[in-house]
Amino acid sequence: MAGENPLDLKKFLERSTAKTSLTDLQSKGVQNVRVLDQRTLERLMQDAVQKVLSGRAGVLSDSEREKIYQESRKELDRLVREYGTMKKQNEAAAMDKNTLLTELENVQKQLQVTRNMYEEKIRQLEARAGKGGADPAHLAQMQQQVQALQAQAQHAFQQGVQSQERYISELKERNESLEGEIVSLRQNQHAVAASAATEGLLAKKLEELASRDDAIADRISKVFAKTVEGLNRKIASIKAGSVGSDDVEYRASEQVLDNLLKEEIESNLGTVSSQPKVSQKSMDDRLSKLKNIQASFGKPKPEGEEKKE
C-alpha cells in the first residue's frame, strides 16, 4: 500500500494483539503472567528484519547470481561460435588464394602458347615471302595476314595481361581482406581467451559469493526462524492468557488427585523392598557449615525456592 511503511511493526503488533484487563485475567484464574513489553517485541523483530536486510545487502540473490552466470555463459558461447566461423572462412580464403594462383599460372601458359603459335605463323609467312617467286598480290595478301595475326597476337596478349591484372587486383583485394580477417580473428582469439579467463574468475567469485551468501542466508534464516518462533510462542502465550487457548492440556484437579491418592492399591512393595544403601560419611560437618553460612545471611532455612531470573 502506497505510503505505508512495510516494516511498521508497532502498527502490526497493535493490529495483531488484543488487550485484556487484569481483572479479566484474574477471573479466568490467571494469577501470574509473563510480560514482554511492546518495545522489546518491536526491537526483537526490527533486529531480525535488519539482520536479514543488512545480511542480504552486498551479496547476490540466487536469481541474480544465476542470471549473471547465464549471461556470461551465453557470451562465451557466442564468442566460441564466432571464432569457429572465422576459422572456417580463413581456411576457405586460403583455398581460394591457391586456386587463383593456379588459374593465373594456366592463363600465363596459354598466353605464352598462343603467342608462340602466332610468332611461328608469322615466321613461316615471312620465310615464304622471302624466298621470292611469289606474285605481288599474293605477297600483299600474306602481309595482310601477317599484320592481322600480329594484331590478334597483340590483342590476345593484351587480353591476357588485362586478365592477369584483374586476377592480381582481385588477389590483392582478397589478401587485404584476409589479412583484415586474420587480424580480427587474432583479436577475437585474445578476446575469447580473456573472456574465458574472466569467466573462470567470475565463476570462482560466484562460487565464493554463493557459499558466503548461503552461509549468511542460512544463519539469518535460523536466527529469524528462532526469533519468530520465540515471538510466536510469547504472542500465543499472551493471547492464551487474555482470551483463552484452544490447546488446553488436561491436568488433574485437586479433587481428582485427592480421589486418586485415596485409592487402595494391591501391591507387594512393602514385602519385597530391598535393604537400603548406607552412606558411611557423616553429614555433620557439612550441616554445621551450612547452618553457619545461612545464619550469617540471617536466613535460617535453605528454602531452595526457585529464584526466578
Added chain:
Amino acid sequence: MGRLGKGLDVGTVNLVAAEEGDDGQIALRNQRNAFIEIPVEDESTKSRLTQLKVPYVVFGKKMYVIGDTAFDLANVLNKNLRRPMKDGLLSPREVDAIPIMKLIIESILGQPREQGELCYYCVPAEPIDSELNVAYHRDVFNSVLVKIGYKPNSIVEGQALVLAELAEDDFTGIGISCGGGMHNISVSYKSLPCLTFSTSRAGDWVDSNVARVLGVKPPKAQLIKEKKVKNIQKPSTREEEAVGIYYRELIKYTFANIAEKFRNAENMPEFPDPIAVVMGGGTSLIPGFIDLVREEVKKIEFPIPIREIRHAEDPFYAVCKGCLMGAMTAQA
C-alpha cells in the same frame, strides 16, 4: 532415631529417598521410576513374583511390574516402558500413574517418624528450551507427600547438588545435576542460588538418538548406555561410538547454555576466585564422563574462570543427600 527430616530425589528415571539412621549414617533407597503392564493371572503369579522379590501393583484391572525388573522385562520383551515422568516433569498424560508413584515413594521413603516430618523433594528449575511448567509437577508431589503424612518442601535440583557437594567451597560454585529428562543447573553463592535453570536435553535425549541410529527401542539404548560402555572417551564399538557422539553433543549443549546464561543474566555476583563445577546424577555415571566434560569445556569460551570440574562424591545419590541436608537444616 536419627535427626528428623527426609530427602526425596524425584527423577525422571529414578526415585531416591534419604534419611539419617539411628547410628548417624545415611540410609538411601531407590527405585526405578517406571513400570510395565503384564497380563493379570492367578494368585500364584503374585506369589511367584513376591518370592522372586519382583515388586508389582494391581491397579484397576491391570497388573504392573515396577522398577528395575520392569526395565529388564521391557528389554526382554522389546516393549516400551511406561514412564510417569517425561522431560523431568510429571507427565499430565500419566494421571493413572500417580497412585503407583505414591506407592513407590511410600516404599522408599517410609512413613514419617513423627507427624509433619519435613521432606525436601527436588523440582526442576524453569526450563530454558521448552514451555514446560513446573507448577503442576510441584502440586502433585506436594499432595502425594501430604497424603503420606509429611510436610513437603521443594528445592531446586541443581541447588540440592550444591548443598551436598560444595561444602568445602562455602557452597559457592556451579552444581549440574545430569538426570534422565533434564539437566539442572544452579549457580550458587554461599548457599544462595543466584541463577537456576534447566535444559531439556539429558539422558533420555541420548537414549532416543542412540535408539534411532542403532535401530533399537529406547530401553535397549538405555541398557547399552548404562551397562555396555567402558569408556565414553574411547569408544571401541559402534554402540559405544553412538553413545559417545550424543554425550559429547549433550555436554556441549549444556555448557554453551550455561555460558550464554552467564553472559545475559543480570545481578550475577562477582566471584572473587575461580569456581568449582560439580556434576552428579544418573546420566553422569557413564565411565569417562568427567574427562569428556573437561575436554569439551576447554573448547568453549567460558565467561568466568573455572577452578575445577569434578564428579560428585556419590553422583547417583548426591541430589537426594542435598534434599536431606535441606530438610535436616530446616527441621532443626
